[in-house]
Amino acid sequence: MNTALFKEKLAERGIGLSDRQMEQFQIYYETLVEWNEKMNLTAITDKEEVYLKHFFDSISAAFYFDFTKPLSICDVGAGAGFPSIPIKICFPHLKLSIVDSLNKRISFLEHLASELELEDSHFYHDRAETFGQKAEIRESFDLVTARAVARLSVLSELCLPLARKGGHFLAMKGSALPEELKNGEKALKTLGGKVEDLHAFTLPLEESERYIVTIKKESTTPKKYPRKPGTPNKSPLE
Ligand SMILES: C[S@@+](CC[C@H](N)C(=O)[O-])C[C@H]1O[C@@H](n2cnc3c(N)ncnc32)[C@H](O)[C@@H]1O
Numbered sequence: 001m002n003t004a005l006f007k008e009k010l011a012e013r014g015i016g017l018s019d020r021q022m023e024q025f026q027i028y029y030e031t032l033v034e035w036n037e038k039m040n041l042t043a044i045t046d047k048e049e050v051y052l053k054h055f056f057d058s059i060s061a062a063f064y065f066d067f068t069k070p071l072s073i074c075d076v077g078a079g080a081g082f083p084s085i086p087i088k089i090c091f092p093h094l095k096l097s098i099v100d101s102l103n104k105r106i107s108f109l110e111h112l113a114s115e116l117e118l119e120d121s122h123f124y125h126d127r128a129e130t131f132g133q134k135a136e137i138r139e140s141f142d143l144v145t146a147r148a149v150a151r152l153s154v155l156s157e158l159c160l161p162l163a164r165k166g167g168h169f170l171a172m173k174g175s176a177l178p179e180e181l182k183n184g185e186k187a188l189k190t191l192g193g194k195v196e197d198l199h200a201f202t203l204p205l206e207e208s209e210r211y212i213v214t215i216k217k218e219s220t221t222p223k224k225y226p227r228k229p230g231t232p233n234k235s236p237l238e
Helices: 003-012 019-036 047-063 084-090 103-116 152-162 177-191
Strands: 072-076 095-100 121-125 141-147 163-173 193-202 209-217
Touching: 003 019, 003 047, 019 047, 019 084, 019 103, 047 084, 047 141, 047 163, 047 193, 047 209, 072 084, 072 152, 084 095, 084 103, 095 103, 103 121, 141 152, 152 163, 152 177, 152 209, 177 193, 177 209
Parallel strands: 072 095, 072 141, 095 121, 141 163
Antiparallel strands: 163 209, 193 209
């Protein structure tokens, strides 16, 4: 997707980008490719592919969730910043936190945020399992996002404890989502979540299938979740 089509397709969805925001995406692309030579951030480096499969794909969350409101967001396992940094570029008023267990990726994100002059952005090197047990962090975010981190039953245990009661968890998933949802029912119930919205979406040009699922945090998560690092993955709540 070239930059003109990127801008046009977002405008069609009501997301208008200024010259400065387009420049921020250009800086993001250049910084990603430069740092990718020193560390493993992404397998995708072709410019048009990055704009489609990372930038546009990340922003597609905003086709189905209202990011124009003041929101505190936590992106779990953002890696090179997806989906939350593209969303933050489009909606600069958001208060953003990212937690990732790989310190090198956190260093990249801190550098990137300074290059992009992002305000109100906070980066934590931690595992979601321990982050979600911190009293000052737990159940504090309006929205928790995650793209491509783990299957839904596992991801729910990492993400739902971070969302405040009445807040949301938004997962961006591939074609396995319908199966994951069936297996994730028990986890959602145990952790206080309920599916509110589910959208199938095909990425333009290459037509691959995506799902965006929004889960409402209806009740407080029992204190024992998330369990200790590695346990959600080893013994999922299925
Ligand atoms: C496959 S990458 C996905 C990155 C990004 N969300 C994307 O869509 O491109 C998964 C990321 O999650 C992080 N991660 C995996 N398990 C985690 C955990 N338990 N707590 C925090 N981060 C975790 C990894 O370090 C990695 O950066």
